[in-house]
Amino acid sequence: MNTTKKSVAIFYLFTMLAILAFAYWAMASNTNSSTAENELIAKTDTLSEDANSAKVQEQPIKKTTNIYYGLSENDATKIYLKSEKENKLIYRDNDENDKVQKTYGVVNNKIIIADSVNSSYKINMLNTDGSGKKEVISSNIFSANAPEVSTDTTWLLTTTFSNAERDYGFSLFIQNISGANKRKISLTNSGNIISPKFSYDTKKVAYITTNNSNESKIFVYQNSSSETTEIYSTSLNLFELAWLGDDLIFSATDSTPLKSNSIELYRLNIAEKTTKKITDDQDCEKNLLSINDNSNVVYINSSEPQDTISQIFGTPEDVKKAIDFNSIKASYIVGIE
Numbered sequence: 400m401n402t403t404k405k406s407v408a409i410f411y412l413f414t415m416l417a418i419l420a421f422a423y424w425a426m427a428s429n430t431n432s433s434t435a436e437n438e439l440i441a442k443t444d445t446l447s448e449d450a451n452s453a454k455v456q457e458q459p460i461k462k463t464t465n466i467y468y469g470l471s472e473n474d475a476t477k478i479y480l481k482s483e484k485e486n487k488l489i490y491r492d493n494d495e496n497d498k499v500q501k502t503y504g505v506v507n508n509k510i511i512i513a514d515s516v517n518s519s520y521k522i523n524m525l526n527t528d529g530s531g532k533k534e535v536i537s538s539n540i541f542s543a544n545a546p547e548v549s550t551d552t553t554w555l556l557t558t559t560f561s562n563a564e565r566d567y568g569f570s571l572f573i574q575n576i577s578g579a580n581k582r583k584i585s586l587t588n589s590g591n592i593i594s595p596k597f598s599y600d601t602k603k604v605a606y607i608t609t610n611n612s613n614e615s616k617i618f619v620y621q622n623s624s625s626e627t628t629e630i631y632s633t634s635l636n637l638f639e640l641a642w643l644g645d646d647l648i649f650s651a652t653d654s655t656p657l658k659s660n661s662i663e664l665y666r667l668n669i670a671e672k673t674t675k676k677i678t679d680d681q682d683c684e685k686n687l688l689s690i691n692d693n694s695n696v697v698y699i700n701s702s703e704p705q706d707t708i709s710q711i712f713g714t715p716e717d718v719k720k721a722i723d724f725n726s727i728k729a730s731y732i733v734g735i736e
Contacts, residue, residue: 467505467527467733478502478510478733480527489529497521501545504688505734509534511552513545520546522555522576537576543569549597552576554622556584556595556604571595571606573622584620584627594640599693605630605647607637617649619669630669638662641687641696645669648677648696650684664698686731697732 466481467489476499478490492499492514500520503511509524512533520540523533540546542557549555557572568588574581585592590609597604604620615637620627635651642648647667662683666675678684683701690697 465736467510467735468729469499469502469731469733470728471730478525480529487529489527490525490531502731502733503548504550504690505736506550506552510733511548513540513548515545522546522548522552524552537578540578544593547595547597548576549601550599551601554597554601556597558592558595573604573620582625585618594638596640596642596689598642599689605640605642607640607649609637615651617647617667630672631667631674639685639687641689641698642693643689643696644693648687650687650698662701688732688734690735697735699729699731 464482468479468481470477470479476492477488478499480487480489490510497514497516499512500515501513503513505511505527506524508527510527512523512525514521514523516538518541519538520542521535522537522540523535526532536552537555540555540557541559543560544558547556553576555574555576555578557574559570559572561567561570566586568586569590569592570583570587571585571592572581572583584595584604585606585608587608587610589611593607593609595604595606602622604622606618606620608616608618613634613636615633615635616629617631617637617640618627619630630647633651635653638650638652640647640649643666646669649665649667650662651665652662662685663676663680664678664684664687666677668674680700684698685701686699688697689695
C-alpha cells in the first residue's frame with residue numbers, strides 16, 4: 400500500500416515538472432519570436448527610410464541656364480551673359496584689326512570665336528568671366544568664308560575660291576586645327592558652298608551647295624572614309640544647317656516671290672531622306688546653333704519688335720517653344736550652358 404502511494408506521488412511530481420518545463424519553453428519561444436519580429440520591423444523601417452532617402456538623392460538638381468549672345472552694332476560686336484539673375488556685358492571687340500566674325504559655342508567656360516585679322520582668321524578661346532582674356536589656338540587661317548570649328552576644337556573646315564580653269568569655283572577643305580592633314584571635301588564650279596557643320600562627334604560634315612540653276616543640295620561627308628553622299632536636292636533657297644541628333648535642321652525660303660521674305664525651318668531625316676516643315680510663322684528663322692550634344696537646336700526668331708531666341712527640342716513632335724527667359728534681343732546665339 401505504501402509502495403503504491405509512493406509511486407503515485409512520484410508520477411504527479413514528474414507530471415508537474417513536465418508541465419512547468421513546457422510552460423517555460425512556450426514563454427521563451429514567444430519572447431524570441433517577438434524579438435525577431437521587432438527586429439524585422441525595425442530593419443524594414445530602416446530600409447524604407449534608406450529607400451526614401453535614395454529617392455530624394457536621385458531627384459535631379461535644377462541647373463541655372465546661362466545664355467551667351469551677341470549683338471552686332473556699327474562700331475563693335477558685344478557678347479553678353481544672360482542668366483536668371485543678371486544680364487551683363489562680358490566682351491566687346493574694340494580693336495578694328497581683331498573683329499569677331501563668328502562664334503562656335505561655349506566649351507568648359509570658354510567661348511570659341513573666330514577673329515578676322517587683315518585677310519586671314521584666328522581662332523581664339525575667350526574666357527566667360529568678363530576678363531576679356533583670349534587664348535589663340537590657331538592663326539593665319541585663309542578662308543573665303545569664316546572657318547568652321549569642331550566642338551572639341553581639333554578639326555577645322557575652310558573654303559577657298561580659285562579662278563584657275565582646272566579648279567575654278569569654291570572648294571571645301573577639312574584639316575586639323577593646326578593646319579595639318581588637309582583634305583579636299585568638295586568642289587563646285589557653278590555656285591557656292593555654305594554652312595558646313597561638324598556633327599558633335601566630328602565623324603560627319605554636312606554642307607550645302609548652290610548652283611546657277613537655282614538648285615540647292617545637302618551633302619554629308621564621312622570623316623573616316625572620306626566618302627560624300629548627296630542627301631537632299633531642292634529648289635528652295637537654303638541658308639543654314641544645324642545637327643539635331645542624327646538629323647539636320649535647315650533654314651530656307653520658298654522660291655515663290657510672295658513667300659521669299661519668310662525664312663522657315665525644316666527637319667531632314669538623313670536615313671530616310673525625307674523632310675518636314677517645322678515652322679510656318681512667316682518670320683525669319685536664322686543663326687542656328689546645335690547644343691547639348693546636338694540634342695537641341697537654338698536659333699534667332701527675327702520678328703517684330705525685336706529678334707528673340709527660340710528653341711527646338713529633339714522630340715518626335717518637333718516641339719517649338721521659347722526659352723524660359725524674358726525676350727532677349729540678339730543678333731546671334733554664342734552658346735548655352
